[in-house]
Amino acid sequence: MNKQGILWLLRLLVGGLFIFSGLIKVNDPVGTAIKLEEYFDVFSNDIASFFYLFKPYALAIAVILVVSEVVLGVMLILGVKLKQTVYAIGAMILFFTFLTFFSAYFNKVTDCGCFGDAIKLTPWESFYKDVVLLIMISFLFFFRDDLPEESPKWAKISSTVVLIGSIGLAIYAIQNLPFIDFRAYKSGVNIQQNMQPSAPLQYTYVMKKGGETVEFDQYPSEEGYEFVEMVLKNPEALPKISDFAAWNEEGDQTEFLFAGNKVVILSSNLAKMDDANLEKMDNLVKSLQGAPVDVVFMAAATQEEIDRVINEQNWSVIGLQADATVVKTIMRANPGIMILKDGVVMNKYHHNNTPEPTEVLDYFL
Structure with a gap:
């Protein structure tokens, strides 16, 4: 050439x-x-x-x-x-x-x-x-x-x-939101399953004896070996989600989110939360009162800050805390909406595309 x-x-x-x-x-x-x-x-x-x-x-x-x-x-x-x-x-x-x-x-x-x-x-x-x-x-x-x-x-x-x-x-x-969602929280994903290894994790145990390094598939029972390190053989099997958690003053509420029908309003930063479509969200929240669905407001903030927003909006919802990085990973909008059914992400919405109550309820029929 x-x-x-x-x-x-x-x-x-x-x-x-x-x-x-x-x-x-x-x-x-x-x-x-x-x-x-x-x-x-x-x-x-x-x-x-x-x-x-x-x-x-x-x-x-x-x-x-x-x-x-x-x-x-x-x-x-x-x-x-x-x-x-x-x-x-x-x-x-x-x-x-x-x-x-x-x-x-x-x-x-x-x-x-x-x-x-x-x-x-x-x-x-x-x-x-x-x-x-x-x-x-x-x-x-x-x-x-x-x-x-x-x-x-x-x-x-x-x-x-x-x-x-x-x-x-x-x-x-x-x-809006990304055209293609490559994250571990994309629509159709079972969050709880993604928090578990996809296969049993396998390790190599690196030991030292008499100045020589030896590797074992199982921890040796023989005495005289000095532990050096443990190396994961199949890192591709690690959980895709390792840091998801939600909590409030009553304790960990992660399992609660994975049970039943949930509409989760997410905010990664309350001080920077866009209020342009709060009226639409307000209509959604109040229209879902009495429906077989739990509405949750989950934010990277203190419980006092979360409760203040809930009270200002006059919402009858559950307030939960979460890590800012996790919220940003889940949702590229502030605020945004995630629809969960038994821990499965049914859909996610930018606040500019706040869905109608009937559209949300269709996911739970």
């Missing part, structure tokens, strides 16, 4: 990966914003305090990043402003490589969110992926003078259409 063929292959590989990664995150820009907030928190504590100033703009930054990934990938493949595109992609992958190295080396953010919730990579896997990308982009950079300088008009028009379309999709996903 000649030089031009190699450069074309690199453009295709790098551009395709950028498009794939970007589209997954355009599907869920709120999830990317949550991940950025994690980084800003860590950076403000470990690097410089001014990173905390970026947190209010995390969603806007997320949209810019995910849309840029898609558009730059398309431009690289179609040959639009190739030299500028290579510079931009190079700068972006340097930024991503720094993030993934920081996550892996310091074990601060254990999931970089490179492919959203669709493909989970360990911090080191994410870093090695970025290193490979960086090497490929470096070849494009060093041979940038051999890249085509002109591109057909249709390619420029296509890139513009992709830009507008990606922005539109990102905004739609923010104002």
Whole structure:
């Protein structure tokens, strides 16, 4: 293969990966914003305090990043402003490589969110992926003078259409919910089952005796062995959900949520809860009074704060506390609605799409 063929292959590989990664995150820009907030928190504590100033703009930054990934990938493949595109992609992958190295080396953010919730990579896997990308982009950079300088008009028009379309999709996903839900709480999932291993967990017991390391499938009964570590042999069998819990002043209420018909109104931050559709929610809550369903208001807040909101809205509902990360994982809206039947997620709604009471009751017939 000649030089031009190699450069074309690199453009295709790098551009395709950028498009794939970007589209997954355009599907869920709120999830990317949550991940950025994690980084800003860590950076403000470990690097410089001014990173905390970026947190209010995390969603806007997320949209810019995910849309840029898609558009730059398309431009690289179609040959639009190739030299500028290579510079931009190079700068972006340097930024991503720094993030993934920081996550892996310091074990601060254990999931970089490179492919959203669709493909989970360990911090080191994410870093090695970025290193490979960086090497490929470096070849494009060093041979940038051999890249085509002109591109057909249709390619420029296509890139513009992709830009507008990606922005539109990102905004739609923010104002509604992700088009495709890759999370462990998606519709149809039995939360209680996802909290259990999918198969019996198997371990290798690493022991030491006489300076030699020996591995066992079962803990050895023979004396004289020194325990070193226990290694999980089938990590794919681990529970998909490990941190779900709900509670109030009476104690743990997790099992209560898994029993019978539940309409759960979720808020990850009461101070930032959008009140634009509270009237619709109020109608839903009050219309379900007397129906064979428990309405629950679950928030990442103190019980006093939760009870205050319930009293202000004059709702006859059950107030429960939950962890903010769990609520954000379940629901990309603040507030949002989750319909549960015997622990199975029947559907989830952004507050902009608050369902009618009859629609909710249909899930329980």
